[in-house]
Amino acid sequence: MQAAPSLAETDFLLSLAKGDSRIAGVVGWVDLGDPGAAGLLCERADNPALRGIRPMLQDIADPDWLETAVNPRALAALVRLGLRFDALVTARHLPMLARFAARRDDLPLVIDHAAKPQPDRGEDWERGMAALAAIPHVHCKLSGLLTELSPEELRDPLPALRPILARLLDWFGPERLIWGSDWPVVTLAASYDEWRDLTQALLADLSPSERAAIMGGNAARFYGLAA
Structure with missing residues (x-):
């Protein structure tokens, strides 16, 4: 489970999963408001350890961010890739x-x-x-x-x-x-x-x-x- 809103941390966790069978899966982070979020998800989903995404909603000032700022293509990619949504x-x-x-x-x-x-x-x-x-x-x-x-x-x-x-x-x-x-x-x-x-x-x-x-x-x- 990622602890920071950082692609670098998500990539680090996925790299650990490649070499450690104790890591059954990784819930990472991608900025779902990024216009390129769908592509970023697809790149990381090449690693089968990626099981979900956790946006850091508790740290986002706008309580309606999911409705106002998320890229619809990113949500479609989550579904297409079979990923889960962790809501913090x-x-x-x-x-x-x-x-x-x-x-x-x-x-x-x-x-x-x-x-x-x-x-x-x-x-x-x-x-x-x-x-x-x-x-x-x-x-x-x-x-x-x-x-x-x-x-x-x-x-x-x-x-x-x-x-x-x-x-x-x-x-x-x-x-x-x-x-x-x-x-x-x-x-x-x-x-x-x-x-x-x-x-x-x-x-x-x-x-x-x-x-x-x-x-x-x-x-x-x-x-x-x-x-």
Whole structure:
């Protein structure tokens, strides 16, 4: 997963994937507003490790950027190349994202970090996430939640995380939730192992098959990876 809006980083990750079988796939970045974006996507899709694109929507001032600035040929190329769309968003983007997803049922979409729920945008987040969950090809990542908690909540994260997970399960079900480590950013709040163990505790009431789907099976299916 790229961490910067940079073709150089995407190319670097794709080069690593060529020589390391542990890298099952890469979600990269291309400026979808660039007039040449379709060509840039096609060039990089020659590497089969490229599985999706993640525009850094949370860092773009215009919350309607997907509707106002994206090159339609770039979106057509994403579909033609079989790529996925990772949406790095917060609550303010959710109305726009729901409109976009409803129009693009040919483009599999996943909401990164569950759109980073924040107490001061709780109603906006719930309303927006419920609308997105009603669109069948939209998935949601169970990731990036620890770094959104307060220092007090981090001392005992489970009580703060349980109601969030309950809503996500109600909306997306275990079939459309995808666990993510958010490493290395997660280390600002906990280790990789601590986040994995917290997730297992959160999912303890689900069946083994449902837990397996969330922890890996859904990601393999969504990104078209070998299970």
